[in-house]
Amino acid sequence: MATVTTPPDVTPPPAGRPATAPKPRRVGGTRFRLTPYLLLIPALVLELAVHVLPILAGIWMSTRGLTQFFVRNWSEAPFVGLGNYRIVLDLDGPAGRDLLHSLVVTTFYTVLSVGLAWLLGMTAAVLLQKDFRGRGLLRTLFLTPYALPAYAAIITWTFLLQRDTGLLNHVLVDQLGVTQDRPFWLIGGNSFWSLVVVSVWRTWPFALLCLTAGLQTVPGELYEAASIDGAGFWRQLRSITLPMLRPVNQVLILVLFLWTFNDFNTPYVLFGRSAPYEADLISVHIYQASFTTWNFGLGSAMSVLLLAFLLVVTGTYLVLTRRWRSDD
Amino acid sequence: MLRRLAPVAAALALLIPAAAACGSGDDDTAGGGDAGGRTITYWASNQGPSLEKDKEILQPEIDRFTRETGIKVDVEVIGWPDLLNRILAAATSGEGPDVLNIGNTWSPSLQATGAFMPWDEKAFEAIGGKDRFLAGSLSATGAQGKDPVAVPLYSLAYGLYYNKKMFAEAGITAPPTTWEELVAAGKKLTRDGKWGLALEGGNISENAHHAFVLGQQYGGEAFDAAGKAQFDAPGNVAGIKRYLDLMAVDKIVNPSNAEYAANQSLSDFANGKAGMLLWQAAASGLASQGMTEDEYGLAPVPFPASPPAGGKKINSMVAGINLAVFEATEHKDAALSFVRFMTADRTQINLNKTYGSLPSVQSAYSDPAFRTASVKTFQEILANTAAPMPAVPEESQYETLVGTAMKALFADIAGGRTVGEAEVRSRLADATKQVRAGG
Numbered sequence: 001m002a003t004v005t006t007p008p009d010v011t012p013p014p015a016g017r018p019a020t021a022p023k024p025r026r027v028g029g030t031r032f033r034l035t036p037y038l039l040l041i042p043a044l045v046l047e048l049a050v051h052v053l054p055i056l057a058g059i060w061m062s063t064r065g066l067t068q069f070f071v072r073n074w075s076e077a078p079f080v081g082l083g084n085y086r087i088v089l090d091l092d093g094p095a096g097r098d099l100l101h102s103l104v105v106t107t108f109y110t111v112l113s114v115g116l117a118w119l120l121g122m123t124a125a126v127l128l129q130k131d132f133r134g135r136g137l138l139r140t141l142f143l144t145p146y147a148l149p150a151y152a153a154i155i156t157w158t159f160l161l162q163r164d165t166g167l168l169n170h171v172l173v174d175q176l177g178v179t180q181d182r183p184f185w186l187i188g189g190n191s192f193w194s195l196v197v198v199s200v201w202r203t204w205p206f207a208l209l210c211l212t213a214g215l216q217t218v219p220g221e222l223y224e225a226a227s228i229d230g231a232g233f234w235r236q237l238r239s240i241t242l243p244m245l246r247p248v249n250q251v252l253i254l255v256l257f258l259w260t261f262n263d264f265n266t267p268y269v270l271f272g273r274s275a276p277y278e279a280d281l282i283s284v285h286i287y288q289a290s291f292t293t294w295n296f297g298l299g300s301a302m303s304v305l306l307l308a309f310l311l312v313v314t315g316t317y318l319v320l321t322r323r324w325r326s327d328d
Numbered sequence: 329m330l331r332r333l334a335p336v337a338a339a340l341a342l343l344i345p346a347a348a349a350c351g352s353g354d355d356d357t358a359g360g361g362d363a364g365g366r367t368i369t370y371w372a373s374n375q376g377p378s379l380e381k382d383k384e385i386l387q388p389e390i391d392r393f394t395r396e397t398g399i400k401v402d403v404e405v406i407g408w409p410d411l412l413n414r415i416l417a418a419a420t421s422g423e424g425p426d427v428l429n430i431g432n433t434w435s436p437s438l439q440a441t442g443a444f445m446p447w448d449e450k451a452f453e454a455i456g457g458k459d460r461f462l463a464g465s466l467s468a469t470g471a472q473g474k475d476p477v478a479v480p481l482y483s484l485a486y487g488l489y490y491n492k493k494m495f496a497e498a499g500i501t502a503p504p505t506t507w508e509e510l511v512a513a514g515k516k517l518t519r520d521g522k523w524g525l526a527l528e529g530g531n532i533s534e535n536a537h538h539a540f541v542l543g544q545q546y547g548g549e550a551f552d553a554a555g556k557a558q559f560d561a562p563g564n565v566a567g568i569k570r571y572l573d574l575m576a577v578d579k580i581v582n583p584s585n586a587e588y589a590a591n592q593s594l595s596d597f598a599n600g601k602a603g604m605l606l607w608q609a610a611a612s613g614l615a616s617q618g619m620t621e622d623e624y625g626l627a628p629v630p631f632p633a634s635p636p637a638g639g640k641k642i643n644s645m646v647a648g649i650n651l652a653v654f655e656a657t658e659h660k661d662a663a664l665s666f667v668r669f670m671t672a673d674r675t676q677i678n679l680n681k682t683y684g685s686l687p688s689v690q691s692a693y694s695d696p697a698f699r700t701a702s703v704k705t706f707q708e709i710l711a712n713t714a715a716p717m718p719a720v721p722e723e724s725q726y727e728t729l730v731g732t733a734m735k736a737l738f739a740d741i742a743g744g745r746t747v748g749e750a751e752v753r754s755r756l757a758d759a760t761k762q763v764r765a766g767g
Contacts, residue, residue: 164584184584187587188742
């Protein structure tokens with residue numbers, strides 16, 4: 001199925017003074033121009049096999065009526081042209097309406113989750129920038145959610161969030177007495193907020209990690225000079241830290257966006273095969289459309305649309321951020 | 329010259345691991361372990377308290393099979409949430425187990441894939457004949473008029489479990505036989521933080537099973553005679569509403585049950601938090617929670633006091649597990665002898681006794697373990713008042729879509745929203761449109 005995969009690690013680009021590299025020596029003129037291309041072939045082949053072919057297969061599937069009658073031999077599935085797209089884009093029909101609803105929910109979820117994860121990561125990274133006793137311990141502690149296996153961690157959350165036996169309601173209702181009624185956290189409207197909280201909890205350490213690494217490259221002299229000029233904490237943050245972190249942030253926010261938008265583990269483990277309507281994220285929605293109703297053509301059409309949507313968003317983001325950078 | 333070839337060699341060297349990686353997948357699956365006698369792969373479903381426990385229960389039988397036939401069996405127990413996906417992946421790739429368990433309600437859907445061996449006369453002969461099996465269980469092995477896609481392995485039915493002590497304390501003398509009596513009993517039981525009935529409102533399959541049975545009782549059919557989906561037909565709406573009303577109107581079900589999907593209702597019943605439970609063969613599950621057999625009673629699932637026009641006297645689906653053979657297996661004979669072994673009297677008695685399910689072959693009932701009152705109740709339900717889930721290829725869509733709609737409706741009820749006939753019908757109408765769009 002066509003999905004967007006993001007690179008697993010982000011290396012912050014080197015900032016500060018560029019090292020004066022020795023000029024590359026020219027070896028033997030134009031005859032060796034082939035070498036770089038030959039060296040690229042393995043990567044290209046893998047790229048084709050891992051990314052491009054599945055995407056093409058997904059697009060092919062989206063034009064077929066691929067149901068359980070044909071899972072054994074896909075090639076026999078009847079060609080339906082844009083029929084699947086017509087169904088999922090028909091906003092009067094339940095499939096199209098639900099997909100649009102899911103897209104809206106996912107967008108809200110992503111904006112909230114990425115925003116909060118970034119804010120938390122940034123705050124913690126700045127607070128942990130100066131050396132103090134216990135800094136290493138705190139950094140390790142903050143990174144724990146990122147190191148825990150996703151399934152184990154989210155299953156623990158489901159235990160915490162259960163209505164009658166969950167720890168959260170035990171504290172809220174039995175101990176603090178905030179409300180009389182025990183609220184639901186895994187169904188109904190609250191399930192959306194549960195999802196955001198768990199997602200932020202899972203992703204903010206990654207923001208912390210990237211931003212901490214980014215902050216290491218900011219030269220200390222800048223802060224010293226700024227202090228001498230009388231700049232306070234906020235002024236330093238605005239005029240030194242954030243501008244110096246811009247390249248890191250550009251990549252970090254993009255990666256967080258793509259991860260969160262495509263997140264499958266969190267909603268699937270939290271809610272099971274069918275998510276509550278209020279927290280119906282697009283990845284689980286597509287999974288349900290294709291796997292639990294056995295209509296892989298329809299699911300693929302949704303996936304292709306999702307891919308196109310993400311491509312447009314990512315492209316726009318990259319163009320905009322590049323323009324801002326060149327404006328500097 | 330050598331220097332010019334170096335990059336080419338480097339590129340080739342880098343490609344080799346990729347090529348090897350592509351190739352190795354086939355090696356693992358195709359040849360596989362035939363060296364020391366035949367080996368077949370068996371995917372078992374989760375019937376006991378845990379996957380590990382299942383393996384412990386199955387292993388002695390498997391060992392006996394290997395001793396008798398020399399055929400080795402690789403058993404993998406697969407949990408219910410993964411089983412259908414794994415089967416679908418196997419059907420798609422043609423790389424799967426030789427023998428596998430399927431939920432019997434999936435039979436028509438899996439039959440449509442053509443990935444499983446049809447059981448014709450000859451195949452049945454190889455395992456001792458079709459007549460050995462219970463007729464009711466055989467009715468849930470695929471579409472009518474086609475060779476079955478699987479044979480019955482474990483048989484089950486829904487029953488009403490009730491807590492004897494709680495009934496006595498509330499002054500209820502006999503288990504309810506109608507929904508009206510069940511509600512009255514439930515109201516007496518609902519007090520001091522205890523509830524009349526526990527149910528799995530978040531469990532899609534469970535919801536769909538009750539939707540089917542109650543739909544039948546209220547004169548509904550999920551699919552019309554031509555096999556077209558009509559989940560929102562009046563009888564289906566009425567049946568589902570009857571079930572939802574247990575929480576919404578009668579208030580004999582704890583609203584928390586709306587999020588139950590991991591057998592929490594079984595725990596609630598075992599721990600005395602609820603007085604009644606609708607379940608299939610709960611004995612081993614209740615025992616593992618410390619509830620002994622003399623603490624609860626078993627009765628058939630109730631009927632409406634005055635059945636509406638077209639209502640059927642059905643109070644359970646034909647539940648159970650079927651055993652299928654993968655069409656692409658290279659060990660068909662070994663697979664058939666394994667099925668023969670699993671459906672033989674001795675294996676049937678041993679396994680069904682442990683799991684608390686019913687044997688799927690008539691002759692196994694001679695064993696005293698299957699002459700208890702509760703087995704008799706289930707046997708009667710299966711023989712007289714159980715019906716198989718709709719035998720159409722879209723059955724699994726029916727379970728998923730209707731079960732999900734009910735999960736959402738339970739969530740609405742628990743969240744304090746009104747769920748009347750209109751809300752039920754609108755959800756079911758959407759589910760109907762979705763299955764029609766796919767067909």
